[in-house]
Amino acid sequence: MEILSNNTNNITNNITNNKLENKIGNLNEFNYKTAxxxxxxxxELPFAELKALxxxxxxxxxxxxxxxxxxxxxxxxxxxxxxxxxxxxxxxKENPNKSNYVIYNENLSCETLIKIIxxxxxxxxAHKVLYEAEYIEESDELQKTELKSAEDIINNIYELxxxxxxxxxxxxxxxxxxxxxxxxxxxxxxxxxxxxxxITQKMNGNLKVDLKNPDWIIKVIVLKNKIYLxxxxxxxxxxxxxxxxxHMRAYFHPGCILPKLARCIVNLxxxxxxxxxxxxxxxxxxxxxxxxxxxxxxxxSDIDYNMVNGTKLxxxxxxxxxxxxxxxxxxxxxxxxxxxSLGLTEVDAMITDPPYGISTSKKGDMSEIFDKLCFxxxxxxxxxxxxxxxxxLNLELVELYSIKVxxxxxxxxxxxxxxx
Numbered sequence: 001m002e003i004l005s006n007n008t009n010n011i012t013n014n015i016t017n018n019k020l021e022n023k024i025g026n027l028n029e030f031n032y033k034t035a036x037x038x039x040x041x042x043x044e045l046p047f048a049e050l051k052a053l054x055x056x057x058x059x060x061x062x063x064x065x066x067x068x069x070x071x072x073x074x075x076x077x078x079x080x081x082x083x084x085x086x087x088x089x090x091x092x093k094e095n096p097n098k099s100n101y102v103i104y105n106e107n108l109s110c111e112t113l114i115k116i117i118x119x120x121x122x123x124x125x126a127h128k129v130l131y132e133a134e135y136i137e138e139s140d141e142l143q144k145t146e147l148k149s150a151e152d153i154i155n156n157i158y159e160l161x162x163x164x165x166x167x168x169x170x171x172x173x174x175x176x177x178x179x180x181x182x183x184x185x186x187x188x189x190x191x192x193x194x195x196x197x198x199i200t201q202k203m204n205g206n207l208k209v210d211l212k213n214p215d216w217i218i219k220v221i222v223l224k225n226k227i228y229l230x231x232x233x234x235x236x237x238x239x240x241x242x243x244x245x246x247h248m249r250a251y252f253h254p255g256c257i258l259p260k261l262a263r264c265i266v267n268l269x270x271x272x273x274x275x276x277x278x279x280x281x282x283x284x285x286x287x288x289x290x291x292x293x294x295x296x297x298x299x300x301s302d303i304d305y306n307m308v309n310g311t312k313l314x315x316x317x318x319x320x321x322x323x324x325x326x327x328x329x330x331x332x333x334x335x336x337x338x339x340x341s342l343g344l345t346e347v348d349a350m351i352t353d354p355p356y357g358i359s360t361s362k363k364g365d366m367s368e369i370f371d372k373l374c375f376x377x378x379x380x381x382x383x384x385x386x387x388x389x390x391x392x393l394n395l396e397l398v399e400l401y402s403i404k405v406x407x408x409x410x411x412x413x414x415x416x417x418x419x420x
Contacts, residue, residue, distance in 0.1 A: 023215055024110050025168040027128065027231075034108045035221075035230055036116075037125040038100035041260075044401050045413070046122035049264045050102060051077055053116045053123065056270055058106065080105040084223050101180055101221055101228070103129065110233050117234035119294050121241070121263035127219065127230035131160055134226055150186045153227050154194075157220070160229075161198045167231075171215030173199065173207045181224040191220060195229075246286065250317040251310030253284050257353055257386065261403070263290040266351055268399065268415045269382040271296050275348035276325065278339070280332045280373060285311030287351045288327075292320035299347065301330035301338060332369045339376050346378040353386040356409070367391060374418065383416045395419075 038046035054077045082103045108116075113126035135153045148156070175196045177188035195218065196209055207216070217235075221228040241263075246256035257265070266287060271277055273295030279287050282300035284307060292298050292315065302308050308329045315324055330338055332354075339347065350373060354366060366387075374394055377383055383395065388409060390400065395416035403411045 023169055023171040025170060027167040027169055027233075028109050030128070030167050031107050032128040032130065032231075033132075034104040034106060034113065035127040035129050035228065036102045036104065036123055037127070037221075038102060039122040039124050040100040041122055042401075042403065045261075045264055045403075046100070047083060047102065048399055048401065048415075049121060049267050050116075050123050051081060052267050052270055053119060054081065054104060056272060057112045057116055058108070077104075084226060101223060114234045117236050119263070119267060120236055121260040121267065124236050125232055126234040127221075127228075127232055129228055129230050130218075131157060131229040132226065133157075136225060150184065150222070150227065154186070154191055154220075157227075157229055158194060158198060161195065161202060166199070166202055168206070169216060169231075170206050171208075172210035172213075173216040173218060174209065174211050174214040175199070175218045175220070177220045177222065179222045181222055183224075184222045186222055195220070246284065249284065249314050251284055251313045253307070253310065255355075256284055256286050259286065259290060262286045263294075265353075265384045265386065265413060266290045266294065266296075268413070269349040269351050269384040271349045271382075276344065277349045277351060278335075278347040278376070279352045280330075280335050280350070280369075281352045281354040282311050282327065283307050283353065283355070285314045285327075287353070289314060289318050289320065291351065292318065292323040296323065296349075297325055298323050298327075299325045299339070299342065300327040301332070301335065303329065303331055305329050333372065335373055336376060346376055346381075348378055348381050350377055350381075350383040351385060353411075356388045367393075374416075377418045379418055379420065381418050383414075383418070385414050386411045387414065388412070390414075 036050055038050065040046065055073050058073060058077055082105065084101050084103070110128075117123060117126050133148075133153045133156065135148055135150045173196075175192040177186065177191050179186065179188070199207060199218065200209060217232040219228075219230045219232060221230060241258070241260040244259050246252055246258065266277075269277070271291065271294070275296050276299065277288075277291045277296040278299040280301050282288055282302045285300065288298045288300050288311060298315070298320070300308075300311055302311070308327055312327050315321060315327070326342055328338065339345070370391060370393055374383070377395075382398070383393075386403075388411065390412050391414060393414075393416055396419045397414065398417050399413075399415035401413040403413065405411055
């Protein structure tokens, strides 16, 4: 069996280390809004993951700028994050009224955008918005409004590109029109050619067209009644999640959460690099793998001896042994003494997916076990977990999402925060 994990420690660095890194030029000096293209694989999780990643990374940028220590990053992100809506949005089958192009009214550095995409499960791309405009398509409505047609807006973009100062990026580029509004009548090829020609002339040869393998992609994003001209700064590595599914690991057991969802749940816990993360029902180590790949220190336990050994094998295969504090066979009721034995009184975050329908502890039901686990979480820390029912804990419920697994099983993704 082929396991594509010999270089998985480098997976989350692929974008950072690629040919874009030295071609950013003065892009960070321009005060552009940020935009993100979500995967649309779930009605709520991609947006929730993005929000969590922005809280982590925007806070880091604000701290670098010495913002007041009482600054509320959750409130700030919520107030500055906008989701476009469309009556016929593509790529969001569960919620056709919601497009997957999200605007963040903040100028984040290219380095921060790369970090966000490197960590993401359901966030596909990060953009710098060069231009945005509203338009209207219906000819009869054009007479009743000051809004212009899509073609007029594109003509404005042509004129804009000829007159504005363009960031001094270098390398090669391609222009792509992406219609997130399926009824758009805009013809893509002429737009791509014209914009590409203007940019080539404007950059005096510093940017050359390469349609097959460009360093930069400039996108015209078409929504219902809105068009964005954006520069793609970072794009998620789609191959990792495809080629590292649970059945491809050194140790596999049915019922594992897929890596993309596991990465999302890890991100919902708002963990930072070097934070201590504990999974008390670690199974085959899916959460620990994803947490280790983003730099967390790992503690795991499981009542099943085979699972513990399987987790150790998987972490070793992914070259994550340097991130492991301890993985041990353990009844979850004994978690406190286990953590204390490691010289710790608390952990930064907990993430888990307890087995369903079987005995996971020699004594005590699941709610009692989780109540005990709450005491091990640091103040301000998050506990993210999946369960077959909604569970009420002695923590603040921040978010709750549901995922239909099959006819008889729905997973509820809980995100709790310890505020006291």
